[in-house]
Amino acid sequence: MSDLVDVTLKVNGSEVSHRVPARTTLADFLRQTLELTGTHTGCEMGVCGACLVLLDGTVVHSCLTFAVQASGSAVETVEGLTERAVIADLQDAFHQRNSLQCGFCTPGMLMTAYSLLSQPGVPSREEIRDALSGNYCRCTGYEAIVDAIETTARNRAEGRDAPAHEEVEA
Amino acid sequence: MSAITSLDRPNSYIGRSVPRPNAKRLLAGRGRYVTDITLPRMLHVAYVRSPYAHAKIVSIDAQAAREAPGVRLVATGEDLAKLCTPWVGTMDHFKGMKSPPQLPLPIDKVVWAGQAVVAVVADTRALAEDAAELVYIEFDELPAVVDIDAARDPDAPVISPELGSNLCFQGKLDTGSVDDVFASAALVVEEEFHFGRHTAVTMEPRAIIADYDASEPKLTVHHATQTPYQFQDIYSRHYGIPESCVRVIAPDIGGSFGMKLHMYHEDMAVVGLSIMLGRPVKYVADRMESFVSDIHARDHRVRARMAADADGNILAMDVEDVTGIGAFSAYPRTSVVEGNQVYRLMGAPYTFKNYRADLQVVFQNKVQMSQYRAVGHPVACTVTERLVDMIAAKTAQDVFAIRSGNLIPDDAYPCTSPTGYKFESLSHHACLAKIRELMDYDGLRAEQAELRKQGIHRGIGIATFVEITNPSPAFYGVGGVRISSQDGAILKITPSGDVRCLISITELGQGTETIVGQIVAEHLGVDRDRIKVITGDTETTPHGGATYACRGAGIGGETALQAAQKLKGNVLSVAAAILQEDAGKLDMQAGWIIDKATGQQRIELAEIARIAYFRSDTLPPGTQAQLSVAHHYAPEGYPFAFTNGVQACHLELDVETGMVKILKVWVVEDCGRVINPLLVDEQIRGGVVQGLGAAFFEECVYGEGGQLTNGSLADYLVPMAVEMPDIVVAHVETPTLDTQLGAKGVGEAGTAAASAAAMNAINDAMSPFGGTIAQVPMTPARILKALGHI
Numbered sequence: 035m036s037d038l039v040d041v042t043l044k045v046n047g048s049e050v051s052h053r054v055p056a057r058t059t060l061a062d063f064l065r066q067t068l069e070l071t072g073t074h075t076g077c078e079m080g081v082c083g084a085c086l087v088l089l090d091g092t093v094v095h096s097c098l099t100f101a102v103q104a105s106g107s108a109v110e111t112v113e114g115l116t117e118r119a120v121i122a123d124l125q126d127a128f129h130q131r132n133s134l135q136c137g138f139c140t141p142g143m144l145m146t147a148y149s150l151l152s153q154p155g156v157p158s159r160e161e162i163r164d165a166l167s168g169n170y171c172r173c174t175g176y177e178a179i180v181d182a183i184e185t186t187a188r189n190r191a192e193g194r195d196a197p198a199h200e201e202v203e204a
Numbered sequence: 205m206s207a208i209t210s211l212d213r214p215n216s217y218i219g220r221s222v223p224r225p226n227a228k229r230l231l232a233g234r235g236r237y238v239t240d241i242t243l244p245r246m247l248h249v250a251y252v253r254s255p256y257a258h259a260k261i262v263s264i265d266a267q268a269a270r271e272a273p274g275v276r277l278v279a280t281g282e283d284l285a286k287l288c289t290p291w292v293g294t295m296d297h298f299k300g301m302k303s304p305p306q307l308p309l310p311i312d313k314v315v316w317a318g319q320a321v322v323a324v325v326a327d328t329r330a331l332a333e334d335a336a337e338l339v340y341i342e343f344d345e346l347p348a349v350v351d352i353d354a355a356r357d358p359d360a361p362v363i364s365p366e367l368g369s370n371l372c373f374q375g376k377l378d379t380g381s382v383d384d385v386f387a388s389a390a391l392v393v394e395e396e397f398h399f400g401r402h403t404a405v406t407m408e409p410r411a412i413i414a415d416y417d418a419s420e421p422k423l424t425v426h427h428a429t430q431t432p433y434q435f436q437d438i439y440s441r442h443y444g445i446p447e448s449c450v451r452v453i454a455p456d457i458g459g460s461f462g463m464k465l466h467m468y469h470e471d472m473a474v475v476g477l478s479i480m481l482g483r484p485v486k487y488v489a490d491r492m493e494s495f496v497s498d499i500h501a502r503d504h505r506v507r508a509r510m511a512a513d514a515d516g517n518i519l520a521m522d523v524e525d526v527t528g529i530g531a532f533s534a535y536p537r538t539s540v541v542e543g544n545q546v547y548r549l550m551g552a553p554y555t556f557k558n559y560r561a562d563l564q565v566v567f568q569n570k571v572q573m574s575q576y577r578a579v580g581h582p583v584a585c586t587v588t589e590r591l592v593d594m595i596a597a598k599t600a601q602d603v604f605a606i607r608s609g610n611l612i613p614d615d616a617y618p619c620t621s622p623t624g625y626k627f628e629s630l631s632h633h634a635c636l637a638k639i640r641e642l643m644d645y646d647g648l649r650a651e652q653a654e655l656r657k658q659g660i661h662r663g664i665g666i667a668t669f670v671e672i673t674n675p676s677p678a679f680y681g682v683g684g685v686r687i688s689s690q691d692g693a694i695l696k697i698t699p700s701g702d703v704r705c706l707i708s709i710t711e712l713g714q715g716t717e718t719i720v721g722q723i724v725a726e727h728l729g730v731d732r733d734r735i736k737v738i739t740g741d742t743e744t745t746p747h748g749g750a751t752y753a754c755r756g757a758g759i760g761g762e763t764a765l766q767a768a769q770k771l772k773g774n775v776l777s778v779a780a781a782i783l784q785e786d787a788g789k790l791d792m793q794a795g796w797i798i799d800k801a802t803g804q805q806r807i808e809l810a811e812i813a814r815i816a817y818f819r820s821d822t823l824p825p826g827t828q829a830q831l832s833v834a835h836h837y838a839p840e841g842y843p844f845a846f847t848n849g850v851q852a853c854h855l856e857l858d859v860e861t862g863m864v865k866i867l868k869v870w871v872v873e874d875c876g877r878v879i880n881p882l883l884v885d886e887q888i889r890g891g892v893v894q895g896l897g898a899a900f901f902e903e904c905v906y907g908e909g910g911q912l913t914n915g916s917l918a919d920y921l922v923p924m925a926v927e928m929p930d931i932v933v934a935h936v937e938t939p940t941l942d943t944q945l946g947a948k949g950v951g952e953a954g955t956a957a958a959s960a961a962a963m964n965a966i967n968d969a970m971s972p973f974g975g976t977i978a979q980v981p982m983t984p985a986r987i988l989k990a991l992g993h994i
Contacts, residue, residue, distance in 0.1 A: 057330065071240035072233020074458070076407045077491040077917040084407055112233035125231040129223050132882050135713030135890065137230025138237065138407040138458030159930075166925035170917075172407055172459050173713055175889030175954075176925040 041101045045070070046114030054101055060094075061085045063101035064111060072112040072141045076170065083169035084138060086145035087111050093149045112141035121148055123189060127182040135173030143169050147183045156187045214794045215729050217722035218945075221882035222732065224718040226711065235456045238411035238428040243484040246413065247276055249477055250332035251470055252322040252339045253496070254314035257348035257569040257910025258363065261313055261321065261341060268338040269324055274331035277481055278339070279323045281309035284476040289442050291467065293533035295683035298540045301373040301565075303533035304364040308473035314343070315363055315531030316571050317911050318496025320470050325477055325485055348569040348910035352505060352528045355566045363531050363567050372533055373540045375563040377547060379622050382560040385520040386511045393594035394509035398979040399583050400903035401503040401528075404576050405922050408458020409489040410498065412471045414478035424451045425475065428458065430710055431465040431750040436742045437686050438467060438536065439475055454740035457712050461577040461894070465752055466499050467535040495915030500904050501576035503528045504546060504583050510591040511558075516599035518610045520558035521551045523587070527573070528566050534574035536685050540565050542573070545580030545672060548623040551588050552670035553632050553848065554610045559622035569910040575752075577894060581671060581956035589667040589960040590978060593967065603666045603964070604640055611636065611668060625670075628841070630848040631874045631936045632668055639666075639850050639872040642934055648854060656972065662867070663969025665853045667960035673754035673875075673949025674845035677838060690838030691760045692746025693767040695724065697775065697831040699817045701795060701810030703728065703735045705767075708748025709760030711739045714951060715883035716756050720764045722879055723945065727768035728775075729792025730809065746834060754949020757879055758845050759837065762943040767835035774830045779812055781827045841942035849873035849936075849953055851892070853961035854929075857969040859991055862984030864900060864966065866929045873953045874936040877946035884950050885933040891954020892931050897923045899959035903981050 041058075042051040045068060052067050061078075064070045064087065073096055076084035080098040087096045088110040096109075115121045124147055127133070134140045143166065150157060150165045157165070162180045171179065229235060266278040290305035309320055322339050326332035349355045349363055355370040362370055386392060413426040423445050429435055432452035440447040457464065470487055478485045489497060504527045511520045525546050529539035547561040596606035611632040612619060620626050639645075645664070652662045680687040693707040705724050711717045717737040725732040739745060748763075749755060772792055779797040780787035783806055791800040795809045815822060816829035823829070839845070852870040857863075871888050878884050901921035905914045914920045939946025959980050966987065967976050975990040988994045 055330070065240070066242075069242075070233075071237075072235070074237075074239070074408070076409075079491070079916065079918060081917040082407065082491075116232045125228075128231055129227050132223055132227070132715075132886050134227055134230060135715075135886065136407065136457060136459045137227065137235050137713060140230055140235075141233050144231070160926075163925040163928070167927075170405075170407065170922055170924065172405055172461070172894065172922065173890045174886055175891075175893040175931060176923075176928050177889055177930055178886055180925065 039102045041105045043104050043106060044108040046110055046117065056102060058101045059097055060087070060099040060101050060104050060109070061096035064096060070111050070113050074138055074141060076138065083142040083146065086142040088145065093145050112144055115144065115148060124148065124151065124182070124186045127186045131178045131182045131185070133174060133178040133182040139169060139171045143171065143179055150183065151187055151190065156191045159184060215726050215731065217726045217732055218877070218879050220722065221880060222718065222722065223882065224715050226717050230456070237408050237456045237458050238413060238426050239408055239458070239488050241413055241426050243413060243415055246484040246486055247325050247327060247481065248329040248332050249323050249325045249474060249485055249487045250329060250336045251320035252324065252336045252341065254317060254319045254321055254343070256314060256343050256345050257317040257350070258346040259314050259343035260346060261310065262344050263342045264322060265340040266322060269335040272335035272338055274327035275324060275335045277325040277477060279477060279480065281307055281311040284308040284473055285311060287443060287476045287479055288472060291442060291535045293535035293538050295538045295540070295685055297683045298373050298538065298544070301538070301540055302367050303372060304367060306469070306532055306535065308469050308476055316569050318571060320473070320497070323473050323477055325481065350568055350570070350906060350908060350910045352526045352566050352568065355528065355568050356564070363569060370567040371564060372529060372567055373565040375544065375547065376561070377623055378560045379558050382520050382522055382558050385558045386522065389511035389519055390514035391595065391598050392509055392511050393591050393598060395590060395594065395978045397506040397508065397587050399502040399504040400981055401500040401573065402898050402902035403495065403498055403500045403904055404461045404463035406459030406461065406463060409491060409494045410464065410468060410471065411488040412474050413484055413486040414475040415484035416478040416482060418482055420449060421445060422449050423475065424453065426453050426455065429454050429464045430457070430460045430712060430752055432710065432740060432742050433708065433747050433750055434465065434536065434687055442472070443475055443479065451743040454710055460712050462575045462579065462752065463498050466537065466574050468497060470497060491917055492915055495920065496571055496912055499534060499572050499574040499576060501542065501573060502583060502898070503573055506583065506587050508587045508591060510595060512595045516595050516601050516606050516609060518554055518556040518595065520556055523547060523550050523561040525561065526564045526566060528568040528570065530570045530572040531567055532572065534572045536687065537575055539572060539574045541575055542580045546583045548625060549580060549584035549670060550623070552584070552621050552625065553612065553668045555612050557622050570906060577891065578952035578955035581669065581952060582895060582898060582959045585667055585669045585957045586960040586963055586980070590963055593964050604636065604645065607636055607666065607668060608633065625846065626842055627846050628940060628942070629938050630670065630846060631938045632848055634936045635848065635850045635872040635874060636668065638934055638936060639852055639870055642872065642932060643852050643870045661857045661859055661969045661972070663855050663857060663965035665961040665963065665965030665968055666850065667957040667964060668850045669848065669957040671754070671847045671949070671953050671956050672844050673847055674758040674839055675753050675755065676843045678843040688747060688749040690836050691748035691763040692834065692836045693763045694746055694832065694834045695767045695771045697809065697813050699813050701734070701808065701813045703730055704738060705735060705764060706738045706745040707760060707764060708745050708750055709739065709756045710751040712751055714756065714887055715880060716751065716760065718883065719757055719761060719879045723761050723764045724768045727765050728772050730795045734795060746836065754951045757947040758943065758949050759839055761879065761947050762945045763835060763837040765945050766837050767833055770835050771833045774833060775809065775812060778816055778827065778829045779807060781824050782812065782815060783807060839942060845940050845942065845948040847875050847948045847950070847953060849957070851957040851961040853965040855962070855965050855969065857966060857987070859973065862987035866896060866927070868929045869931045869958070871931065871954065872934045872936060873950065874938050875950035875953065876937060876939045876948035878935055878937060879947055887951050888933050888954040889931045891952060892958045893923050893928050895955040895958025896928065896962060899962035899980050899982060901981055
């Protein structure tokens, strides 16, 4: 049960190598071994979406993936997307629209949104809501999250960055 | 741009939709929740839990667990009872209330399935869980008391024999002549309502790290809680550690909704385990543990009737509420508060004066039931508003007309409800008129009639509500519970002229730090980005009530306002000395001391701070600059700041499948002064969605033996984005005159009436078929049953 395995993978662009118990999930590996605590665990059974990360570019539940399964792959977390500034406009839209309260679900929401916004075209609100349905949020009521993703999609389609001003309309 | 408004003055932040500065950190994955915190030499605990709802503990064999790899301690109820004194969840003003004493872990018996029995502490959580599987507990199963009627049967097993019965509390309210009114009333409607148990499902489960250092001694607890001061008091008193040696830190909290202000057995045990080990011990509930150990809420059966005259004027209400709270009353707030608010809020928006209610709070072998967002409100609101709709139907009146005819007039305040609640000023009629226009009610009715011809069945439901916010000391304080109704703030000007505000209300993501910053900026006269608000640490912030019962803005906000005014007075007195000017002729604006009459800048705040801190020798003799102030504020006027509002729900019912599509929800809410519309609206939306969860999805389903049968996030349904509608929010502002700020509370308004509006909408959609429903959640199966299809 506590057999150790070597795990070597690329996380947020850097090669990492650790010997961990074979049963270590990717979520625990990221959070505990690498101290990348932006990835959260809310249910540990692949339902709530708080633990979503990119595994070779695909959104996966890190709570349902063993670290050893990710060996040889490239993983990207909210910290990595933030450092690369590829979701800066999305994060700004979330901030302006107050699309988060406690923030615990937010990294997972950003992962889903990042993936959705990587598709061509501007998704409808219904499509955004559908895409978000593997991400639970207990604080916001979802509407502001849909708004922020919709705004980002429109801005990207029009080649604009998200608004930089601090104040938003009520 | 529109014309210049009062918001265009410098430093006028109250009323502005400004985003939350601290949200950027959370968006970058830089949140720091208790779940994330690691301390040097930290250990982890896993609990062995009872598989039975009710059983005697015959013996515990933990030898194999003690010898398992990485295990540092295995502790039982007896071990912890040597350190921790028992607690009893009663409150003095609930006369006759009783509850058995509780300990961190049980000694003789277990009283619900999932109760923690043995603690296993190891180097990692995984190792602790491995070892927990090796603990052998011999139980002698007892008959479980599950159903609220069975619990009150004189022949039922008594869960705590020393109490004599399974009745925790019985309350009665009676204005006198209710029987006569019902006997002579032109019409009477009645219904039996069922409200399922549901639970908070915070995205971050409960999490706590206790770190006891015997050398000082010092207990530091990193605790995902709303109320750190309350827990400082509890840990101090029950573990016999001086209060000044107990520090509770509440960092980022991943959702709370009232769930994270109760005493949990596992959490109390963690403190004892750390004392026994002299090392930090961490406990994070996994999701399965959350379902069987977090408080549940609601679980009421209400039989109610309402009398009216032939024109539909409501004359009286008669209510019988039975609620099951688990095996004991929660600590320290008790499990009677929900029932108390249910039977006192019934009919609150309406003018009738005759009221009678009986409340029975019953013990059962389930996990504890206690306060969760909108305590009691959804129950009282749903019962009242459904009965009002039934009177409307009987008198062939529109749902707006029946309410217009019965709501307390907006100019009739102050007034007192038949249950004793004192209302300062509410705005039911203004809200009703506003929502009618907002939702285009007449248009929706016309559309509904048209669609019905095509076999499409839409429903429109309305629910007015009254919300309790900002409790004064008349509640917990008078009840003998050490929960503060006051808050404290310390405001400091730094040598650079920045401002730090340490305040006792806590940040849960609702925006406490933002609104406090807005209030201080406006009332001190500095720019908002120069104010840093610090919350959630008993070591640095003054003692206060923190965040519960929608009190953050109303009480904490007023505390910040008064502290800012006090500090401004101090600054102006120093400025007056420096400028050789009358302090009364000076003011502050945008970080400058200005001439009050002309607005001309005289000296910068940073310069005052520089002189005060580094060149006090240049000040006139006797000038001692006080650039830090501490200030406390407790509500004095009305015992509660009641708010009000109205919600409307529009939905489409598939009468063949019982499936419901919620099309839209509207809310018009009066929380007094709105400090930040962006945050207020989003709190209301979140509250509505939690209320819709209770209305359609969320229920803790128990089997006959007292087993929770759906205790995982795959089985317990919470609302998802695709099922939720857009929610339109608007406001009427009736500021409370009890404070300068005028803010009341808002966090629970969304939840208060969402299920009531939804139930009225479903019944409206079903009306062509003659079926009715009076049970939440309104699942497809229950709807089909109501329609007579199954």
